[in-house]
Amino acid sequence: MHFMQITMRILSLVLCACLVLLITSCNAPRENPFDPDADNYQGPGALVGNLTGRVTNLTVVPVAGATVYALSGNQGGVTNAGGYYTIPDLDPGQHLVVCTREGFAPDTLEADIETNQTVTANFKLDALPVIQSYDFTSHSYATSTSDYSTIEALAEISDLDGANDINLVQLLVEYGNEFPMSRDSIVGALVYYSCTLVEELDFNSVDSVRFQHFFVQVTTDSGHTAASPPTQIRYFFDENPLDLRTNDFPTPPPITTFPIALTWDFSPLHITYTFTVQVYKNIGSQPLAWQASVPGSQTAATISYLDDGSYFWHVTCVDGYGNTAQSLDASFTVSIP
Structure with missing residues (x-):
């Protein structure tokens, strides 16, 4: 009995000692490098550092869906x-x-990662300009001495960084020339540019550009560029096919009744086309009356009313792609009794 009491006392002392040791060890620093909870853990799966940040465009608008990739970490x-x-x-x-995102120029930087630290790295991406639409057309004009032609380029451009990020817009011609395009207007997010090339000033002749390719190229302030696909002009009017009937040219008798009949001669073409008739007070002024989309089978138009006075008019032949041939200006007088 005495032996049993001694044994029980010894066991009690041992249990108390273990309990004290357990309690005191809970607050002890954990320094085992293979203990996942230790600050100096170096075993498999150790979290050594993080990288975080934000991606915006040049105007500090957030860019969602951008991929940020650490090359050396393969993450x-x-x-x-x-x-x-x-x-x-x-x-x-x-x-x-x-950092990459479709529609933006990629960007790179170096980040110094520290153990158990979170490092911040922010990106500002340059949005690439987008040529939303473009058009190249030819235009023939009759004069009292000879005909001449022009080439017109139009472009509709957007840039998520704003219109001010567009530094230069050019019309490029395959034979090597570059022509600046002028900004016409800004409508919402779209910026409109145009350029007109004149025969014998900007190009030698219609034959010199007939089969050439035309491009629109946009350059941003950062030097990034975008270009339209190469495009040929679909049709050139080699000779102006229009001749206005002016009744006893050059001084036709006054028109004394309504409606006013305007007629012209036309050499038929093997293309689809319509006519546009314009009447105006002075050459180069805004038209006072007009008719558009007159069928190609017709060579006459009527104007219901005009005040007494002298007027000028011309006819423009328009093909299905916007290429045109404009007649010589003619005149007439309205004098209603």
Whole structure:
């Protein structure tokens, strides 16, 4: 009995000692490098550092869906709706980080990752300009001495960084010439540009550009470019096919009744075309009356009413692609009794 009491006392003392040891060891620093909970853990799966940041365009608008990739760590992340990303578990040291997004020029930077630290790296991407539409057309004009032609280029451009990011817009011609295009207007997010080339001033003749390709090229302030596909002008009017009937040219008798009948001669073409008739007070002024989309089978138009006075008019032949031939200006007088 005495032996049993001694044994029980010894066991009680041992249990008490273990309990004290357990309690005191809970607050002891954990320094085992193979203990996943230790601050100096170096075993498999160690979290050594994180990279986080935000991606915006040049006007600080968030860019969602951008991919941010640490090349040396072979790890990456994708930005959320607010433009934020996180790349966890990167080894300490210098990392080359690349940011890409469709419609933007890629950007790179170096990030110095530290153990158990989160490093911030922000990107500002340059949005690439987008040529939403473009058009190249030819235009023939009759004069009292000879005909001449022009080439007109139109472009509709957008840039998520704003119109001010567009530094230069050019019309490029396959034979090597470059012509600046002028900004006409801004409507919402679209910027409109145009350029007109004149025969014998900007190009030698219609034959010299007949089969050449035309391009629109846009350059941003950062030097990034975008270009339209190469395009040929579909049709050139080699000779102006229009001749206005002016009744005893050059001084036709006054018109004394309504409606006013305007007629012209036309050499038929093997293309689809319509006519546009314009009447105006002075050459080069805004038209006072006009008729558009007159069928190609017709060579006459009527004007219901004009005040007494002298007027000028011309006819323009328009093919299905917007190429035109404009007649010589003619005149007439209205004098209603």
